[in-house]
Amino acid sequence: MIAEPDARAARIAADFPLLAQPTSRGKRLAYLDSAATSQKPQAVIDSLVHYYTHDNANIHRGVYELAERATDAFEGARAKVARFVNAAEPAEIVWTRNTTEAINLVSFSWGLANLEPGDVILTTQLEHHSNLVPWQLLAAKTGAELRYIEVDAEGLHVLDDLDEKLRGVKLVAMSHVSNTLGTIAPLAEIIPRAHAVGAVVLIDGAQSTPHFAVDVRALDVDFFVASGHKMCGPTGIGFLYGKRALLDAMPPFLTGGDMIREVGYERTTFNELPWKFEAGTSNIADAIALGAAVEYLEHIGMDWVAAHERALTVYALERLQPFVARGLDIYGPKDVTKRSGVISFNFADIHAHDLASILDLDGVCVRAGHHCTMPLMDKMGWPATARASFYLYNTERDVDQLIVALDKAADVFKVA
């Protein structure tokens, strides 16, 4: 069961040129930080080079062939992303720089227009700062209340009091998958109940979209956001999905060129969706390359990606188990069906930062720190954690390398 997917992952890894690059110490690279950003397959790198070599022109305004080709590629990429998350139409996909900008777009546009004093924004205790700070500021500006769904010691959402929490809620904004603990949110339970009280639901899909098939219509989310750079695409491009009726009713966020229909000295009318929200020259090359990234992922198959990451997580948890007696703490849901390929941990009295430095000597890249979830770390009482996260190109060999490096860290720090 595990052996076959692992062999395929090893073949997939060959599509990612960076992974073949040894470290400056000559170590094989075990890249276990895809939750921060993923590596890029050759197809995506080629897309960028091809665009600038053959298709570069500004979009939408040109009448010459080159500009048409650029526009077609740009809008074609939008259609690919729309298909990837099963939006009803490409116009429901708005390009942004990343997840953070998409959340800010909704906060400034929908939030300022729809929230009043006494309204409630409901989020959770494990959000990334990107899905927390914009709502804190929106609450301060509008007089709305920010309320939290709690998580338990494993990082699982506590839903016993959900009806109470949902009272007065106008917006539910929460992550699909936690970047710190890997918790997969029980959206099928939460979203219908949020809608039943008339709330609008925004899902931060930064950690789900790259790792398993997302269907925005089956989830019935109102807004869904993600970052291209975590899903094999380039940095600087992400997207906001919104239901047309909501997006149509929203005022623009950034204003200027491209997002207008008609501009006079006295007044301006705005462009239609999705361009109403895309002021100024877009990140054309990276949008097109994100289209190449989702094609690549579709070609592999998102169900395979999910199954592979699950198998690798199970394998890693098994290999980590012997360290528990030596002081390894593994965080997050114990039930692997409730977590993604993210494993946060601490080892004895070794600070996560030191641990990451020692693992780095052996070519193992893990993240250490608060993972942009400071309130969650405070709640759990962890000053920092080390985090290994998996993607489609990771193999058991990467996990084995982590295990060997952990043993060395134990030696260095003289952990019994």
Add this chain to the structure above:
Amino acid sequence: MDDFYKEYILDHYRNPRNFGHLDAPTATAEDLNPLCGDKIRFELQVDGDGRVTDVRFSGKGCAISQASASMLSESLKGEMLEDVARFSQERVLENVGIGISPARMKCAMLGLKVAKSAALGEIAHWPDEAPAG
């Protein structure tokens, strides 16, 4: 960096010197490194001549930041306050005595930053400081 965590670093990490608080410190400062959450506070006792007669630090964090602060605390006693304010990064690196990668420089320098801030009475900065996290 292969000799990254020398025995004396671990010793300072696990048994920090001058760790704790003074009853009535003359000068204090604290700061944190938002990248890793490391926190350090320095408390200085200064006599009428401006000489540091006692020092304590407190905080938590990685071995590099805690050991570096602990070693720094040992070299502050007896120094003039104005010399503490001029204490150089190079001297801290000499103290630490191991290669520090650019990513960990903030950890190694946190104690110095706080001790200098205490001596200056304001937050100390250096020109090459990059934003963290």
